[in-house]
Amino acid sequence: MDKHDPAPQALGDLISRHSTRLTDADTRLLDVLVQDPIRAAMDNGKDVSLRAGVHPASAVRLARRLGFKGYPEFRSFLQANLMVGGEDFESPAARMAARLVRAEEGGLLASVLDSEIAALNNVRNSVSDADIRAFSERLCNSRRIFVFGRGHSSALSALITLRLVRSGYDAVNLGGQVDQLPEALSTFCKYDVLWLLTFRRTSPLVHELRRIAADRGAQTLALTDLHAARIDPAPEHQISISRGEPGESQSLVVPMTIANAVILDLAAIDDGRSIRALREFRSFKATSRLTVD
Template identity: 75%
Template sequence: MARTALDRQGEIPQVLGDLINRNSTRLTEADTRLLDVLMQDPIRAAMENGKAVSFRAGVHPASAVRLARRLGFKGYPEFRSFLQANLMEGGGDFENPAARMAARLVRAEEGGLLASVLDSEIAALQQVRNSVSDTDIRAFSASLRDCRRVFVFGRGHAAALSALIALRLNRSGYETIDLAGQMHQLAEALATLSPDDVVWLLAFRKASPLVHDVRKIAAGRGAKTLALTDLRGARMEPAPDYQISISRGAAGESQSLVVPMTVANAVILDLAAIDDGRSLRALAAFKAFRANSGLPQALL
Protein backbone atom coordinates (compact mmCIF):
# COMPACT_ATOMS: atom_id res chain seq x y z
CA MET A 1 0.00 0.00 0.00
CA ALA A 2 1.31 3.45 -0.92
CA ARG A 3 2.26 5.56 2.08
CA THR A 4 0.85 9.03 2.51
CA ALA A 5 2.76 12.15 3.52
CA LEU A 6 1.48 11.64 7.07
CA ASP A 7 3.10 8.18 7.08
CA ARG A 8 6.43 9.66 5.92
CA GLN A 9 6.75 12.43 8.52
CA GLY A 10 10.12 11.14 9.72
CA GLU A 11 11.56 11.39 6.21
CA ILE A 12 10.70 15.03 5.51
CA PRO A 13 12.25 18.21 6.93
CA GLN A 14 11.58 18.24 10.67
CA VAL A 15 10.14 21.76 10.69
CA LEU A 16 7.50 20.81 8.13
CA GLY A 17 6.98 17.49 9.90
CA ASP A 18 6.20 19.39 13.08
CA LEU A 19 3.65 21.51 11.22
CA ILE A 20 1.90 18.41 9.95
CA ASN A 21 1.94 16.81 13.41
CA ARG A 22 0.42 19.86 15.06
CA ASN A 23 -2.35 20.11 12.48
CA SER A 24 -2.92 16.47 11.56
CA THR A 25 -6.45 16.33 12.96
CA ARG A 26 -7.51 19.24 10.75
CA LEU A 27 -6.14 17.85 7.48
CA THR A 28 -8.58 16.69 4.82
CA GLU A 29 -8.20 14.04 2.14
CA ALA A 30 -7.36 16.81 -0.36
CA ASP A 31 -4.70 18.10 2.03
CA THR A 32 -3.13 14.64 2.23
CA ARG A 33 -3.05 14.35 -1.55
CA LEU A 34 -1.38 17.75 -1.77
CA LEU A 35 1.21 16.82 0.86
CA ASP A 36 1.96 13.60 -1.02
CA VAL A 37 2.73 15.62 -4.14
CA LEU A 38 4.83 18.14 -2.20
CA MET A 39 6.90 15.49 -0.44
CA GLN A 40 7.47 13.35 -3.52
CA ASP A 41 9.34 16.25 -5.15
CA PRO A 42 10.22 19.01 -2.64
CA ILE A 43 12.44 20.77 -5.17
CA ARG A 44 9.60 21.18 -7.65
CA ALA A 45 7.22 22.09 -4.82
CA ALA A 46 9.40 25.05 -3.85
CA MET A 47 9.22 26.37 -7.41
CA GLU A 48 5.52 25.91 -8.29
CA ASN A 49 2.51 28.01 -7.36
CA GLY A 50 -0.53 26.66 -5.57
CA LYS A 51 -2.56 26.18 -8.73
CA ALA A 52 0.13 23.99 -10.34
CA VAL A 53 0.52 21.88 -7.19
CA SER A 54 -3.26 21.43 -6.94
CA PHE A 55 -3.42 20.35 -10.58
CA ARG A 56 -0.74 17.69 -10.01
CA ALA A 57 -2.58 16.46 -6.92
CA GLY A 58 -5.89 16.29 -8.80
CA VAL A 59 -7.72 18.59 -6.39
CA HIS A 60 -9.54 21.92 -6.68
CA PRO A 61 -7.22 24.89 -7.43
CA ALA A 62 -8.17 26.50 -4.14
CA SER A 63 -7.14 23.41 -2.14
CA ALA A 64 -3.50 24.50 -1.89
CA VAL A 65 -4.56 27.79 -0.35
CA ARG A 66 -6.76 25.99 2.18
CA LEU A 67 -3.88 23.64 3.10
CA ALA A 68 -1.52 26.56 3.63
CA ARG A 69 -4.02 28.22 5.97
CA ARG A 70 -4.58 25.03 7.97
CA LEU A 71 -0.82 24.85 8.50
CA GLY A 72 -0.80 28.40 9.87
CA PHE A 73 0.14 30.48 6.83
CA LYS A 74 -1.77 33.45 5.47
CA GLY A 75 -1.94 31.90 2.04
CA TYR A 76 -0.07 29.66 -0.38
CA PRO A 77 2.59 32.26 -1.31
CA GLU A 78 3.68 32.42 2.34
CA PHE A 79 3.73 28.60 2.56
CA ARG A 80 5.77 28.45 -0.66
CA SER A 81 8.23 30.95 0.81
CA PHE A 82 8.56 28.63 3.80
CA LEU A 83 9.36 25.70 1.49
CA GLN A 84 11.88 27.82 -0.40
CA ALA A 85 13.57 28.93 2.82
CA ASN A 86 13.99 25.29 3.84
CA LEU A 87 15.53 24.53 0.47
CA MET A 88 17.95 27.46 0.60
CA GLU A 89 19.08 26.68 4.13
CA GLY A 90 20.67 23.53 2.84
CA GLY A 91 21.06 20.17 4.52
CA GLY A 92 21.05 16.81 2.83
CA ASP A 93 19.19 18.12 -0.22
CA PHE A 94 22.33 19.99 -1.22
CA GLU A 95 24.08 16.74 -2.02
CA ASN A 96 21.56 16.75 -4.90
CA PRO A 97 22.70 19.01 -7.77
CA ALA A 98 19.09 19.57 -8.84
CA ALA A 99 18.30 20.89 -5.36
CA ARG A 100 21.27 23.26 -5.49
CA MET A 101 20.16 24.55 -8.90
CA ALA A 102 16.56 24.98 -7.71
CA ALA A 103 17.71 26.92 -4.65
CA ARG A 104 19.69 29.31 -6.83
CA LEU A 105 16.67 29.83 -9.07
CA VAL A 106 14.56 30.56 -5.99
CA ARG A 107 17.04 33.20 -4.82
CA ALA A 108 17.09 34.76 -8.28
CA GLU A 109 13.32 35.25 -8.57
CA GLU A 110 13.14 38.65 -6.88
CA GLY A 111 16.30 40.39 -8.08
CA GLY A 112 16.92 38.78 -11.44
CA LEU A 113 19.11 35.85 -12.40
CA LEU A 114 22.29 37.66 -13.48
CA ALA A 115 22.17 40.04 -10.53
CA SER A 116 21.75 37.10 -8.17
CA VAL A 117 24.77 35.27 -9.60
CA LEU A 118 26.89 38.44 -9.50
CA ASP A 119 25.91 39.16 -5.90
CA SER A 120 26.78 35.61 -4.93
CA GLU A 121 30.19 35.75 -6.62
CA ILE A 122 31.02 39.12 -5.06
CA ALA A 123 30.06 37.91 -1.59
CA ALA A 124 32.17 34.76 -1.97
CA LEU A 125 35.16 36.76 -3.22
CA GLN A 126 34.84 39.15 -0.29
CA GLN A 127 35.04 36.21 2.08
CA VAL A 128 38.32 35.19 0.44
CA ARG A 129 39.74 38.63 1.24
CA ASN A 130 38.99 37.95 4.90
CA SER A 131 40.06 34.30 5.07
CA VAL A 132 43.14 33.91 2.86
CA SER A 133 46.35 35.79 3.63
CA ASP A 134 49.40 36.67 1.56
CA THR A 135 51.30 34.23 3.77
CA ASP A 136 48.99 31.42 2.60
CA ILE A 137 49.62 32.38 -1.03
CA ARG A 138 53.40 32.56 -0.47
CA ALA A 139 53.50 29.07 1.06
CA PHE A 140 52.03 27.71 -2.19
CA SER A 141 54.19 29.79 -4.55
CA ALA A 142 57.44 29.10 -2.69
CA SER A 143 56.72 25.35 -2.81
CA LEU A 144 56.18 25.54 -6.57
CA ARG A 145 59.32 27.62 -7.13
CA ASP A 146 61.55 25.11 -5.38
CA CYS A 147 60.21 21.87 -6.85
CA ARG A 148 61.27 19.71 -9.80
CA ARG A 149 57.80 19.05 -11.23
CA VAL A 150 54.19 19.88 -10.37
CA PHE A 151 51.36 17.35 -10.50
CA VAL A 152 47.89 18.94 -10.45
CA PHE A 153 44.79 16.88 -9.78
CA GLY A 154 41.08 17.55 -9.38
CA ARG A 155 37.89 15.70 -10.25
CA GLY A 156 34.51 16.98 -11.41
CA HIS A 157 34.38 20.77 -11.71
CA ALA A 158 37.84 20.95 -10.15
CA ALA A 159 39.27 19.22 -13.23
CA ALA A 160 38.62 22.37 -15.28
CA LEU A 161 40.73 24.42 -12.89
CA SER A 162 43.36 21.67 -12.82
CA ALA A 163 43.78 22.03 -16.59
CA LEU A 164 44.04 25.83 -16.37
CA ILE A 165 46.66 25.71 -13.61
CA ALA A 166 48.74 23.20 -15.57
CA LEU A 167 48.53 25.36 -18.71
CA ARG A 168 49.65 28.50 -16.90
CA LEU A 169 52.47 26.85 -14.99
CA ASN A 170 53.84 25.16 -18.10
CA ARG A 171 53.85 28.48 -19.93
CA SER A 172 55.63 29.99 -16.94
CA GLY A 173 58.46 27.49 -17.28
CA TYR A 174 57.41 24.93 -14.65
CA GLU A 175 57.04 21.34 -15.81
CA THR A 176 53.47 20.52 -14.84
CA ILE A 177 51.37 17.40 -15.36
CA ASP A 178 47.60 17.63 -15.28
CA LEU A 179 46.72 14.23 -13.83
CA ALA A 180 43.01 14.81 -14.48
CA GLY A 181 43.80 14.93 -18.20
CA GLN A 182 45.82 11.71 -18.07
CA MET A 183 43.52 9.37 -16.19
CA HIS A 184 44.47 6.50 -18.52
CA GLN A 185 48.08 6.87 -17.35
CA LEU A 186 47.48 7.92 -13.75
CA ALA A 187 49.46 5.03 -12.26
CA GLU A 188 52.38 5.60 -14.63
CA ALA A 189 52.56 9.30 -13.74
CA LEU A 190 52.30 8.74 -9.99
CA ALA A 191 54.98 6.03 -10.12
CA THR A 192 57.51 8.76 -11.00
CA LEU A 193 56.74 10.94 -7.95
CA SER A 194 59.75 11.91 -5.87
CA PRO A 195 60.46 14.08 -2.81
CA ASP A 196 61.48 16.84 -5.23
CA ASP A 197 57.96 17.08 -6.67
CA VAL A 198 54.83 18.94 -5.59
CA VAL A 199 51.28 17.56 -5.85
CA TRP A 200 48.60 20.28 -6.02
CA LEU A 201 45.18 18.86 -5.17
CA LEU A 202 41.82 20.52 -5.82
CA ALA A 203 38.64 19.36 -4.08
CA PHE A 204 35.23 21.05 -4.21
CA ARG A 205 32.20 19.98 -2.12
CA LYS A 206 33.99 16.80 -1.08
CA ALA A 207 37.23 15.17 -2.08
CA SER A 208 36.67 12.18 -4.35
CA PRO A 209 38.18 8.83 -3.33
CA LEU A 210 40.78 9.26 -6.06
CA VAL A 211 41.93 12.56 -4.59
CA HIS A 212 42.42 10.82 -1.24
CA ASP A 213 44.32 8.03 -2.99
CA VAL A 214 46.64 10.49 -4.72
CA ARG A 215 47.23 12.27 -1.42
CA LYS A 216 48.28 9.02 0.27
CA ILE A 217 50.58 8.09 -2.60
CA ALA A 218 52.21 11.52 -2.52
CA ALA A 219 52.78 11.19 1.23
CA GLY A 220 54.25 7.72 0.78
CA ARG A 221 56.71 8.94 -1.84
CA GLY A 222 57.72 12.04 0.10
CA ALA A 223 56.28 14.59 -2.34
CA LYS A 224 55.04 17.87 -0.90
CA THR A 225 51.27 18.33 -1.15
CA LEU A 226 49.29 21.53 -1.59
CA ALA A 227 45.49 21.48 -1.37
CA LEU A 228 43.04 24.13 -2.54
CA THR A 229 39.59 23.13 -1.33
CA ASP A 230 36.24 24.50 -0.35
CA LEU A 231 35.09 24.00 3.23
CA ARG A 232 33.29 20.70 2.60
CA GLY A 233 36.26 19.20 0.78
CA ALA A 234 38.81 20.34 3.35
CA ARG A 235 39.41 17.12 5.27
CA MET A 236 42.26 14.99 3.99
CA GLU A 237 44.39 12.38 5.67
CA PRO A 238 47.27 12.72 6.01
CA ALA A 239 46.92 16.49 6.13
CA PRO A 240 48.51 18.35 3.18
CA ASP A 241 51.72 20.27 3.79
CA TYR A 242 49.88 23.49 2.94
CA GLN A 243 46.15 23.96 2.50
CA ILE A 244 43.87 26.85 1.58
CA SER A 245 40.20 26.23 2.37
CA ILE A 246 37.66 28.71 1.10
CA SER A 247 33.91 29.17 0.94
CA ARG A 248 32.56 29.12 -2.62
CA GLY A 249 29.16 30.45 -1.50
CA ALA A 250 26.49 29.67 1.05
CA ALA A 251 23.72 27.13 0.51
CA GLY A 252 21.39 28.37 -2.19
CA GLU A 253 24.07 30.59 -3.71
CA SER A 254 26.20 30.02 -6.77
CA GLN A 255 29.03 27.64 -5.86
CA SER A 256 31.71 29.81 -7.36
CA LEU A 257 34.53 28.55 -9.57
CA VAL A 258 35.77 32.14 -9.73
CA VAL A 259 36.86 31.98 -6.08
CA PRO A 260 39.33 29.05 -6.36
CA MET A 261 40.45 30.33 -9.76
CA THR A 262 41.24 33.71 -8.19
CA VAL A 263 43.31 32.04 -5.48
CA ALA A 264 45.17 29.95 -8.07
CA ASN A 265 45.85 33.05 -10.17
CA ALA A 266 47.21 34.83 -7.09
CA VAL A 267 49.57 31.91 -6.42
CA ILE A 268 50.88 31.94 -10.01
CA LEU A 269 51.28 35.72 -9.95
CA ASP A 270 53.17 35.57 -6.65
CA LEU A 271 55.36 32.82 -8.11
CA ALA A 272 56.40 35.22 -10.87
CA ALA A 273 57.30 37.78 -8.21
CA ILE A 274 59.71 35.47 -6.35
CA ASP A 275 61.38 33.27 -8.99
CA ASP A 276 64.04 35.74 -10.17
CA GLY A 277 62.50 36.26 -13.59
CA ARG A 278 62.02 32.58 -14.49
CA SER A 279 58.30 32.98 -15.19
CA LEU A 280 58.78 36.18 -17.18
CA ARG A 281 61.56 34.69 -19.32
CA ALA A 282 59.51 31.58 -20.02
CA LEU A 283 56.46 33.60 -21.00
CA ALA A 284 58.54 35.75 -23.34
CA ALA A 285 60.12 32.66 -24.90
CA PHE A 286 56.72 31.06 -25.37
CA LYS A 287 55.34 34.19 -27.01
CA ALA A 288 58.27 34.23 -29.45
CA PHE A 289 57.85 30.55 -30.23
CA ARG A 290 54.13 30.96 -30.85
CA ALA A 291 54.76 33.84 -33.24
CA ASN A 292 57.45 31.99 -35.24
CA SER A 293 56.42 28.34 -35.02
CA GLY A 294 54.33 28.31 -38.18
CA LEU A 295 51.58 26.43 -36.34
CA PRO A 296 48.00 27.46 -37.14
CA GLN A 297 46.88 30.15 -34.71
CA ALA A 298 43.74 28.15 -33.99
CA LEU A 299 45.94 25.53 -32.29
CA LEU A 300 47.74 27.99 -29.99
Protein backbone atom coordinates in the same frame (compact mmCIF):
# COMPACT_ATOMS: atom_id res chain seq x y z
CA MET B 1 3.16 32.51 10.39
CA ASP B 2 2.44 33.62 13.95
CA LYS B 3 5.55 35.56 14.95
CA HIS B 4 5.32 34.06 18.46
CA ASP B 5 5.35 30.53 17.03
CA PRO B 6 8.93 29.22 16.67
CA ALA B 7 9.73 28.62 13.00
CA PRO B 8 10.02 24.92 12.08
CA GLN B 9 13.16 23.80 10.29
CA ALA B 10 11.51 21.48 7.76
CA LEU B 11 8.19 20.55 6.22
CA GLY B 12 8.15 17.37 8.31
CA ASP B 13 8.12 19.48 11.48
CA LEU B 14 5.05 21.34 10.23
CA ILE B 15 3.23 18.12 9.37
CA SER B 16 3.92 16.65 12.81
CA ARG B 17 2.88 19.80 14.60
CA HIS B 18 -0.49 20.09 12.82
CA SER B 19 -1.23 16.45 12.02
CA THR B 20 -4.53 16.34 13.92
CA ARG B 21 -5.95 19.19 11.80
CA LEU B 22 -5.12 17.79 8.38
CA THR B 23 -7.82 16.57 5.98
CA ASP B 24 -7.70 13.97 3.23
CA ALA B 25 -7.15 16.76 0.68
CA ASP B 26 -4.29 18.09 2.81
CA THR B 27 -2.71 14.65 2.86
CA ARG B 28 -2.88 14.37 -0.92
CA LEU B 29 -1.30 17.82 -1.28
CA LEU B 30 1.46 16.98 1.19
CA ASP B 31 2.21 13.72 -0.62
CA VAL B 32 2.78 15.74 -3.80
CA LEU B 33 4.97 18.28 -1.97
CA VAL B 34 7.09 15.70 -0.17
CA GLN B 35 7.65 13.54 -3.25
CA ASP B 36 9.18 16.44 -5.18
CA PRO B 37 10.48 19.19 -2.84
CA ILE B 38 12.23 20.96 -5.69
CA ARG B 39 9.07 21.38 -7.75
CA ALA B 40 7.10 22.18 -4.58
CA ALA B 41 9.26 25.24 -4.03
CA MET B 42 8.65 26.42 -7.58
CA ASP B 43 4.93 25.76 -8.19
CA ASN B 44 2.05 27.99 -7.11
CA GLY B 45 -0.94 26.74 -5.12
CA LYS B 46 -3.12 26.16 -8.16
CA ASP B 47 -0.47 23.99 -9.86
CA VAL B 48 0.09 21.92 -6.71
CA SER B 49 -3.65 21.41 -6.26
CA LEU B 50 -3.96 20.30 -9.89
CA ARG B 51 -1.18 17.74 -9.48
CA ALA B 52 -2.81 16.45 -6.27
CA GLY B 53 -6.24 16.21 -7.91
CA VAL B 54 -7.97 18.48 -5.39
CA HIS B 55 -9.89 21.76 -5.55
CA PRO B 56 -7.66 24.76 -6.44
CA ALA B 57 -8.48 26.41 -3.10
CA SER B 58 -7.23 23.36 -1.17
CA ALA B 59 -3.62 24.50 -1.26
CA VAL B 60 -4.58 27.81 0.35
CA ARG B 61 -6.55 26.01 3.08
CA LEU B 62 -3.57 23.70 3.73
CA ALA B 63 -1.22 26.66 4.08
CA ARG B 64 -3.53 28.29 6.64
CA ARG B 65 -3.89 25.07 8.65
CA LEU B 66 -0.10 24.92 8.82
CA GLY B 67 0.01 28.44 10.27
CA PHE B 68 0.66 30.58 7.19
CA LYS B 69 -1.40 33.56 6.03
CA GLY B 70 -1.77 32.06 2.57
CA TYR B 71 -0.08 29.85 0.00
CA PRO B 72 2.49 32.48 -1.10
CA GLU B 73 3.87 32.59 2.45
CA PHE B 74 3.91 28.79 2.62
CA ARG B 75 5.71 28.67 -0.73
CA SER B 76 8.29 31.14 0.61
CA PHE B 77 8.85 28.78 3.52
CA LEU B 78 9.43 25.88 1.11
CA GLN B 79 11.83 28.02 -0.93
CA ALA B 80 13.75 29.09 2.17
CA ASN B 81 14.19 25.46 3.19
CA LEU B 82 15.43 24.60 -0.29
CA MET B 83 17.96 27.44 -0.19
CA VAL B 84 19.22 26.53 3.29
CA GLY B 85 20.40 23.23 1.88
CA GLY B 86 20.73 19.74 3.26
CA GLU B 87 20.68 16.37 1.58
CA ASP B 88 18.77 17.74 -1.40
CA PHE B 89 21.85 19.74 -2.33
CA GLU B 90 23.69 16.58 -3.28
CA SER B 91 21.41 16.78 -6.32
CA PRO B 92 22.49 19.17 -9.12
CA ALA B 93 18.80 19.69 -9.92
CA ALA B 94 18.13 20.86 -6.36
CA ARG B 95 21.06 23.26 -6.44
CA MET B 96 19.91 24.74 -9.74
CA ALA B 97 16.31 25.02 -8.51
CA ALA B 98 17.49 26.89 -5.43
CA ARG B 99 19.41 29.34 -7.58
CA LEU B 100 16.34 29.89 -9.74
CA VAL B 101 14.32 30.59 -6.62
CA ARG B 102 16.78 33.24 -5.54
CA ALA B 103 16.81 34.76 -9.02
CA GLU B 104 13.06 35.42 -8.96
CA GLU B 105 13.51 38.45 -6.71
CA GLY B 106 16.13 40.48 -8.56
CA GLY B 107 16.75 38.85 -11.93
CA LEU B 108 18.90 35.93 -12.99
CA LEU B 109 22.09 37.72 -14.02
CA ALA B 110 21.98 40.02 -11.01
CA SER B 111 21.60 37.07 -8.63
CA VAL B 112 24.59 35.27 -10.18
CA LEU B 113 26.72 38.43 -10.00
CA ASP B 114 25.68 39.10 -6.40
CA SER B 115 26.58 35.53 -5.48
CA GLU B 116 30.01 35.73 -7.13
CA ILE B 117 30.78 39.12 -5.54
CA ALA B 118 29.75 37.90 -2.08
CA ALA B 119 31.90 34.77 -2.42
CA LEU B 120 34.91 36.81 -3.59
CA ASN B 121 34.50 39.28 -0.71
CA ASN B 122 34.52 36.39 1.75
CA VAL B 123 37.97 35.41 0.45
CA ARG B 124 39.37 38.68 1.85
CA ASN B 125 38.59 37.46 5.36
CA SER B 126 39.49 33.80 4.95
CA VAL B 127 42.70 33.74 2.87
CA SER B 128 45.87 35.68 3.68
CA ASP B 129 48.97 36.61 1.70
CA ALA B 130 50.83 34.14 3.92
CA ASP B 131 48.55 31.34 2.67
CA ILE B 132 49.32 32.32 -0.92
CA ARG B 133 53.06 32.49 -0.20
CA ALA B 134 53.05 29.02 1.39
CA PHE B 135 51.76 27.63 -1.91
CA SER B 136 54.06 29.62 -4.17
CA GLU B 137 57.20 28.77 -2.17
CA ARG B 138 56.53 25.05 -2.44
CA LEU B 139 55.92 25.35 -6.19
CA CYS B 140 59.04 27.41 -6.68
CA ASN B 141 61.26 24.81 -5.03
CA SER B 142 59.76 21.78 -6.71
CA ARG B 143 61.14 19.56 -9.47
CA ARG B 144 57.73 18.78 -10.94
CA ILE B 145 54.18 19.85 -10.12
CA PHE B 146 51.31 17.40 -10.45
CA VAL B 147 47.89 19.09 -10.54
CA PHE B 148 44.73 17.07 -9.99
CA GLY B 149 41.07 18.01 -10.20
CA ARG B 150 37.96 16.18 -11.32
CA GLY B 151 34.44 17.27 -12.16
CA HIS B 152 34.15 21.04 -12.15
CA SER B 153 37.66 21.39 -10.78
CA SER B 154 39.10 19.56 -13.82
CA ALA B 155 38.80 22.77 -15.85
CA LEU B 156 40.86 24.59 -13.22
CA SER B 157 43.37 21.76 -13.13
CA ALA B 158 43.95 22.12 -16.88
CA LEU B 159 44.20 25.91 -16.75
CA ILE B 160 46.56 25.96 -13.76
CA THR B 161 48.81 23.41 -15.46
CA LEU B 162 48.85 25.46 -18.67
CA ARG B 163 49.84 28.61 -16.81
CA LEU B 164 52.59 26.85 -14.86
CA VAL B 165 54.04 25.32 -18.04
CA ARG B 166 54.09 28.73 -19.75
CA SER B 167 55.84 30.11 -16.66
CA GLY B 168 58.65 27.62 -17.12
CA TYR B 169 57.64 24.90 -14.66
CA ASP B 170 57.44 21.18 -15.31
CA ALA B 171 53.72 20.70 -14.59
CA VAL B 172 51.48 17.72 -15.31
CA ASN B 173 47.69 17.78 -15.39
CA LEU B 174 46.77 14.49 -13.73
CA GLY B 175 43.10 15.29 -14.16
CA GLY B 176 43.53 14.91 -17.89
CA GLN B 177 45.13 11.47 -17.73
CA VAL B 178 43.26 9.55 -15.05
CA ASP B 179 43.67 6.30 -16.97
CA GLN B 180 47.45 6.71 -16.88
CA LEU B 181 47.89 7.68 -13.23
CA PRO B 182 50.23 4.74 -12.44
CA GLU B 183 52.52 5.72 -15.31
CA ALA B 184 52.39 9.42 -14.44
CA LEU B 185 53.17 8.84 -10.76
CA SER B 186 55.65 5.98 -11.01
CA THR B 187 58.60 8.36 -10.58
CA PHE B 188 56.88 10.62 -8.04
CA CYS B 189 59.40 11.61 -5.37
CA LYS B 190 60.14 13.99 -2.50
CA TYR B 191 61.25 16.73 -4.89
CA ASP B 192 57.79 16.92 -6.46
CA VAL B 193 54.60 18.71 -5.40
CA LEU B 194 51.03 17.48 -5.64
CA TRP B 195 48.41 20.24 -6.01
CA LEU B 196 44.90 18.93 -5.31
CA LEU B 197 41.67 20.71 -6.25
CA THR B 198 38.55 19.21 -4.72
CA PHE B 199 35.08 20.69 -4.29
CA ARG B 200 31.87 19.43 -2.62
CA ARG B 201 33.13 15.90 -1.94
CA THR B 202 36.59 14.46 -1.52
CA SER B 203 36.73 11.36 -3.69
CA PRO B 204 38.63 8.18 -2.71
CA LEU B 205 41.01 8.92 -5.58
CA VAL B 206 42.05 12.20 -3.93
CA HIS B 207 42.81 10.36 -0.69
CA GLU B 208 44.85 7.78 -2.58
CA LEU B 209 46.89 10.44 -4.39
CA ARG B 210 47.53 12.14 -1.06
CA ARG B 211 48.62 8.83 0.46
CA ILE B 212 51.07 8.19 -2.39
CA ALA B 213 52.53 11.67 -2.00
CA ALA B 214 52.99 11.12 1.74
CA ASP B 215 54.63 7.74 1.17
CA ARG B 216 57.03 9.26 -1.36
CA GLY B 217 57.84 12.25 0.87
CA ALA B 218 56.35 14.78 -1.56
CA GLN B 219 54.61 17.97 -0.47
CA THR B 220 50.86 18.27 -1.01
CA LEU B 221 48.94 21.50 -1.54
CA ALA B 222 45.14 21.45 -1.49
CA LEU B 223 42.66 24.06 -2.63
CA THR B 224 39.20 23.00 -1.49
CA ASP B 225 35.81 24.35 -0.58
CA LEU B 226 34.49 23.95 2.96
CA HIS B 227 32.48 20.83 2.13
CA ALA B 228 35.54 18.95 0.89
CA ALA B 229 38.02 20.26 3.42
CA ARG B 230 38.96 16.97 5.08
CA ILE B 231 41.78 15.08 3.38
CA ASP B 232 43.62 12.23 5.08
CA PRO B 233 46.47 12.53 5.74
CA ALA B 234 46.23 16.31 6.00
CA PRO B 235 48.12 18.21 3.26
CA GLU B 236 51.17 20.23 4.23
CA HIS B 237 49.34 23.37 3.08
CA GLN B 238 45.62 23.76 2.47
CA ILE B 239 43.38 26.68 1.56
CA SER B 240 39.67 26.03 2.21
CA ILE B 241 37.19 28.59 0.98
CA SER B 242 33.44 29.06 0.58
CA ARG B 243 32.35 29.14 -3.06
CA GLY B 244 28.89 30.45 -2.13
CA GLU B 245 26.07 29.81 0.29
CA PRO B 246 23.49 27.06 -0.33
CA GLY B 247 21.13 28.25 -3.04
CA GLU B 248 23.80 30.50 -4.54
CA SER B 249 26.03 29.93 -7.53
CA GLN B 250 28.94 27.72 -6.45
CA SER B 251 31.70 29.89 -7.81
CA LEU B 252 34.63 28.65 -9.88
CA VAL B 253 35.85 32.25 -9.98
CA VAL B 254 36.87 32.07 -6.31
CA PRO B 255 39.31 29.13 -6.56
CA MET B 256 40.62 30.41 -9.91
CA THR B 257 41.28 33.80 -8.32
CA ILE B 258 43.29 32.13 -5.57
CA ALA B 259 45.20 30.05 -8.12
CA ASN B 260 45.95 33.20 -10.12
CA ALA B 261 47.25 34.87 -6.97
CA VAL B 262 49.52 31.90 -6.28
CA ILE B 263 50.94 31.94 -9.81
CA LEU B 264 51.43 35.71 -9.68
CA ASP B 265 53.21 35.43 -6.33
CA LEU B 266 55.34 32.65 -7.79
CA ALA B 267 56.56 35.08 -10.43
CA ALA B 268 57.46 37.51 -7.67
CA ILE B 269 59.78 35.08 -5.85
CA ASP B 270 61.39 32.91 -8.55
CA ASP B 271 64.17 35.33 -9.57
CA GLY B 272 62.70 36.10 -12.98
CA ARG B 273 62.14 32.49 -14.05
CA SER B 274 58.45 33.01 -14.83
CA ILE B 275 59.05 36.30 -16.68
CA ARG B 276 61.84 34.83 -18.82
CA ALA B 277 59.78 31.75 -19.63
CA LEU B 278 56.78 33.83 -20.66
CA ARG B 279 58.97 35.97 -22.94
CA GLU B 280 60.53 32.89 -24.52
CA PHE B 281 57.13 31.29 -25.00
CA ARG B 282 55.75 34.39 -26.67
CA SER B 283 58.73 34.57 -29.00
CA PHE B 284 58.49 30.87 -29.87
CA LYS B 285 54.75 31.11 -30.49
CA ALA B 286 55.22 34.13 -32.77
CA THR B 287 57.91 32.48 -34.90
CA SER B 288 56.45 28.97 -35.11
CA ARG B 289 53.67 27.78 -37.37
CA LEU B 290 51.92 25.80 -34.65
CA THR B 291 49.03 28.20 -34.04
CA VAL B 292 45.67 26.81 -35.18
CA ASP B 293 43.57 29.29 -37.16
